[in-house]
Amino acid sequence: MTVGEGNADLHFWITRGMARRLGINLTEAMQQGRLSHADLAEMVALCRGCPGAQGCLSFLSDRPDRVGAAPDWCRISRVLAELRAQR
DSSP states (O other): OOTTTTOHHHHHHHHHHHHHHTTOOHHHHHHTTSSOHHHHHHHHHHHHTOTTHHHHHHHHHHOOSOOSSOOTTOTTHHHHHHHHHHO
C-alpha cells in the first residue's frame, strides 16, 4: 500500500492543501454555492484513489506559498482549475 492510500482523512487534507496552494478556499466555495458537499466528497474520492499521495505530500511541504497549478499527476487538478477560474 502506498502512503495514505485509502486514508480518507489524509486525502481530505491533501485536497484542502492543494486548493489552498492555488488560492482556493473550499469552505468559502461551498458557502458561495460554487462547490457542493457531493463535489468535495468526489474530489476526496478521486484523490483517495490516486497512488501519488507521497508526491502530493512532498509538493505541499516544498511549496508553502501559492502556486500556479496543481502537479500534472493530480487527479483533481481540473476541478481545482475550474474553481480557481470562478473566483
